[in-house]
Amino acid sequence: MQANIYRDMTMAQVSEDLVGKEIRLAGWVENIRDHGGVSFVDLRDMYGVMQVVMRDTTLLDGITKEQCISVAGLVQHRDEETYNPKIPTGTIELEAHEVDILGKVYKQLPFEVTTSKEVREDVRLKYRYLDLRNRKVKENMIFRSNVISFLRQKMTEMGFMEIQTPILCASSPEGARDYIVPSRRYKGKFYALPQAPQQYKQLLMVSGFDKYFQIAPCFRDEDARADRSPGEFYQLDFEMSFATQEDVFKVGEEVLTAAFKKFAPKGYTVTEAPYPIISYKEAMLKYGTDKPDLRNPLEIIDVTEFFQRCTFAPFHGKTVRAIAVQKKLSKGQHEKMLKFAQSIGMGGLGYLEVLEDGSYKGPIDKFIPDDMKQELKDLAGLKELDTIFFIADTEKQAALFAGQIRTELGNRLDLLEKNAYRFCYINDFPMFEYNVEEKKIGFTHNPFSMPQGGLEALNEKDPLEILAYQYDIVCNGVELSSGAVRNHDMQIMEKAFEIAGYDKSVLEEKFGALYNAFQFGAPPHAGMAPGVDRMIMLLRNEENIREVIPFPMSGTAQDLMCGAPNEVTEQQLREVHIKVRQ
Template sequence: MLRTHICNELRTGHIGEKATLAGWVDTIRDHGGVKFLDLRDESGVTQVVFHDDALLDGVNRETVIAVTGVVEARDEENVNPKIDTGMIDLRAESITVLGPSRSVLPFEVRESTDTREEVRLKYRFLDLRNPDIHKNIVLRAQVISFLRRRMEELGFLEIQTPILTASSPEGARDYLVPSRKHKGKFYALPQAPQQFKQMLMVSGFEKYFQVAPCFRDEDARGDRSPGEFYQLDFEMAFAEQEDVLTVAETVLYDTFTKFSDKRVSKPPFRRITYAEAMLHYGCDKPDLRNPLVICDLTDFFRGVEFAAFKNKPVRGIVADCSGCTRSFFENSLKYATSIGMKGLGYITLSEGNFKGPIEKFLSEEQKKYLIGHCDIKEGQTLFFISDAPGAADRFAGLIRTWLGENLNIIDTDAFEFCFVVDFPMYERDPETNAVGFTHNPFSMPQGGLEALETKNPLEIVAYQYDVVCSGVELSSGAVRNHSPEIMKKAFAIAGYSEEVLEERFGALYTAFQYGAPPHAGMAPGIDRMVMLLAGEETIRDVIAFPLNGNAQDLLMGAPCEVTEHQLREVHVKIR
């Protein structure tokens, strides 16, 4: 045994005992004849006192040592209540260097989060020693362990699906793996276990789940890691939409209440249609911690002689700006123009009358209507957003967020969940004008085959849903289209012939012709869940060895060049 105790174990009850600790040298302080060393391991820190300087010859910070000594009580004035071992010291008698460290470090471990990301990721093994980052990785492990137990308690069976599979157009670029045995052919890493989990339902497994790795060659964002990510993938046979949402809200509520002290919205989570989300929140992932709601004023302004709002969608946002200075409104206009808006109109209700640049265009009757329709109180301001269809909603959503942040009215001590449901099945490509899938091509259209045959495709909604937490999309899901006839028609509308359907999704399409049960599922993102629970701004701080924003592993040097021999073995030539 290299140690008798861990660094966060010794207390006043151990005074007088001999102990051996092992860990990393956190700091060394010279107090003139006496040196104090903070020894750190995964559990915490213990202060070690050295009366013999020679024991520390050649020992630098981040050196791994084992030290043996006697546990002593600290003097009253030296007690440190901030750490668990703050009542005692270990008086060193001997020391063994287990792993020497270079004297110059690329950054201070406890300050690593203030270091440039490329340096942090190059020396990730040092960055992970930072107690805050270390705590995130421990939290991640605990969350995954809890999710597994909770899913098993709900009767789900964990089944692993293949990592090497066929290339499939599922929305992002595939990572391709050349085959050595089959010249000119390639495997692909799975973007998601989508087709496999649906075939498990066809195979007679009724409740599947997996902590699933997914691989997509896409650009990074703050809440999305390039390359790979993990999700709690699950699927249920003989299930409808509400069955899946009930499982999701049960597991998510239990997880967030267990691992956070913040208030968590209780099940059942709000169900918000996609159309309602776009109209009232300006996006399909609304942050419900923000109390501001967008109202539709398009019809109202048809009767107002104001050219800027004629024949365009108009949105309004009421906010309490009673204590705001002139600069607040100037900054709101600056922000509006910075995101591409032509301006930002507003009127303020003061002593029963409106004040502002648009007031003169409104009759007394129209002013009274606005006060009632938008529920405007004394001192509140009504902001106006108008632009082309689609853009008006997006701009209104951005203004809503800006107002919420700058008025400091977003409840940061809460996790607010909701489900966004009834997504459009199809959309029109603005460049080609062709009709294509908006979300998941395997989703069941509401109304089934009849809707596909009789409705305008752009008016068809699907049994598709997202779960959103405080403005962050955690998951998409759907009731699956398990009927070959409905699938054939759905893909035909999107421009896919039956031949193409069989070529690209042949296994699933064939499986559905041998008796497929109705099934549905979703896959909450584990990385995003942990990011929210840890209170981190970037997802890379909750992943042990992430790629950087340019999809590079700076620690291992990937992607890297390979030898000509390796390329010849897999029949690949670099252009």
């Protein structure tokens, strides 16, 4: 076999065993140092960096940073005082005898590759192919590949079969906005990119496949957030036949615990199975969110009834939540918390401090009768020098405000558990909610979830009191996964959609395949889909999800590198029967 003309090996294969041997390496010029008569080049490939010595100065002619070159030379030991313990090849170097330029640099570099993470994000994304040469950025992508490979291996070991589902599918009236694709062949009709493989994976269960999984691409026309990439994302999608909620919980715990233990930074602890299971109602009361960060030890308590018996008029008729902190806060800290409370829409932030003699100090102390002060201490577990904050509003707003105050206190007072991944399940979500704008009842989450109590509950209970077999996995305050026991019964499905304002014709038209399939002996089935991008973001301790995606869109949903979205020609529009409104 003919030898590779560009290189004999990669940087990962170079070692001291090669000292005294002639080899050829290829890569990019990361740095050039001219020491007068002798020059040094740091040559980088995907696997590492090697110092190249050029004693013949003509070898450096035409060489610039980030050029792609091939270098032949002799491996030799470095002078001991020049050892670089930071890299595996730090004790050796390549004395160059021949240099071939493989890829020239014709333009001025927009930034230094080695410091690209410090560059403005829009510039980084425009030149993402250069940004990806940065060692730390590239390591995120290598890490991503290793995690996905592990997830595939783990799911296969657990008896799941990987099956790919379609990218072009039918548009659905539920969930986020679809990306729609016009049909050339069928005038005025459209495909949609899948928001998730939801219907297809359920149809696989009806087809008799017992355990399915897929590293699934999903497409949603949503705005970006720090933990949400606009446009597309990937999830570990899985579904199981003849499965209960508890069966899904066990699979989720096994695969996520294994993945996080394997890939967590050194010294981190991971929640052991079984994960805590917290109902939606309990989560909203104790944490003010259905995505609680369990590293934060603070819990919210309900003191509504207590304050209806006090003389503090602003709390009367409102839901009142409280958060006790085992810490005395300075005047400056109170001022900052008040400023934060006002920034999220609160009128103020009531508080009390417990003094050393057990008495209270604070703006609402005089409104609490003396004979009730011990009751508050018992209710909140207050001790000397503790501080307690109060949040009053409507039930929904009080919960949300209290959750934000809890998070701010945890961060501001540095209360969060360090070096830990804390998982929990949130379950028992409401099946329906009242839409104030549309003035009607609608689904809260997945419309294909099984209502708890089945058809009897749908027929006899207040829809707003019906719970669903829906659940999320939350890690460190980030929703990693949502899932549900699916509604596989046609009659239950018809009634659930009827309550949400959809008649049978909507089911037949929009979800026809699923609706029809359920008339041919559908098995009970359930599943979930942990987000791969969010998982990797957490494991890499990145604050922005775009740092772990090879070619992400910007925060404004643009591909700055390739220029998407862009305009198309009139001919292309005509072919798909589209006219753009001005």
